[in-house]
Amino acid sequence: QKEVEQNSGPLSVPEGAIASLNCTYSDRVSQSFFWYRQYSGKSPELIMSIYSNGDKEDGRFTAQLNKASQYVSLLIRDSQPSDSATYLCAVFRDDKIIFGKGTRLHILP
Amino acid sequence: DAGVIQSPRHEVTEMGQEVTLRCKPISGHDYLFWYRQTMMRGLELLIYFNNNVPIDDSGMPEDRFSAKMPNASFSTLKIQPSEPRDSAVYFCASSLSGRADNEQFFGPGTRLTVL
Numbered sequence: 412q413k414e415v416e417q418n419s420g421p422l423s424v425p426e427g428a429i430a431s432l433n434c435t436y437s438d439r440v441s442q443s444f445f446w447y448r449q450y451s452g453k454s455p456e457l458i459m460s461i462y463s464n465g466d467k468e469d470g471r472f473t474a475q476l477n478k479a480s481q482y483v484s485l486l487i488r489d490s491q492p493s494d495s496a497t498y499l500c501a502v503f504r505d506d507k508i509i510f511g512k513g514t515r516l517h518i519l520p
Numbered sequence: 521d522a523g524v525i526q527s528p529r530h531e532v533t534e535m536g537q538e539v540t541l542r543c544k545p546i547s548g549h550d551y552l553f554w555y556r557q558t559m560m561r562g563l564e565l566l567i568y569f570n571n572n573v574p575i576d577d578s579g580m581p582e583d584r585f586s587a588k589m590p591n592a593s594f595s596t597l598k599i600q601p602s603e604p605r606d607s608a609v610y611f612c613a614s615s616l617s618g619r620a621d622n623e624q625f626f627g628p629g630t631r632l633t634v635l
Contacts, residue, residue, distance in 0.1 A: 454611055454626035454627060454628055454629050455563070455611075455626050456626070457623045457624070460623075499562075499563065506575070507565055507568070507576065508553075508565070509565070510563040510564075511562065512561075512563075513562065513563075
């Protein structure tokens with residue numbers, strides 16, 4: 412089982428709708444969880460971090476963590492064309508960040 | 521403020537040649553990470569340094585790869601000899617510390633093509 416798993420997509424969402432991105436991880440000792448956004452041809456950039464069970468909101472973004480189910484998700488409300496990118500889920504353990512392969516999100520105008 | 525700087529941005533070389541990638545981390549950051557990204561394998565950690573000392577090189581694919589950090593403001597990743605399967609985008613990232621809540625800042629990457 413891969414350490415961090417994501418559906419590769421593409422996930423197509425109409426503009427203005429909610430985009431829901433999901434991620435599962437295999438190691439229960441993982442301490443912290445991150446979502447990075449990567450535009451085509453660019454480097455990853457951190458958009459959300461979450462450390463405890465529950466929801467964390469930042470603007471149009473909400474990260475959700477369920478450690479019992481080893482599940483992390485990212486919701487993007489009021490999706491915009493500029494949200495079209497690849498979203499990388501990442502977990503932190505033993506001083507290292509381990510990335511999933513990412514989900515490609517396409518916002519339809 | 522300048523972010524993480526990488527050079528060259530693009531490198532095309534022939535199989536068997538030596539390739540050297542360079543990175544300048546953000547000033548004051550204690551940690552430096554080298555990643556490789558391909559479609560097949562995603563973003564993989566190759567090696568990371570703390571205060572110029574290599575901490576974990578378990579991600580380095582084989583002996584053809586080596587990395588150094590002679591001082592706090594410079595690191596190199598060397599591939600010798602290069603092979604076509606080394607073609608990828610190589611990212612350098614730095615962070616203020618290895619604490620879980622510290623963000624890693626990525627450089628623009630070096631796109632390596634080995635013919």
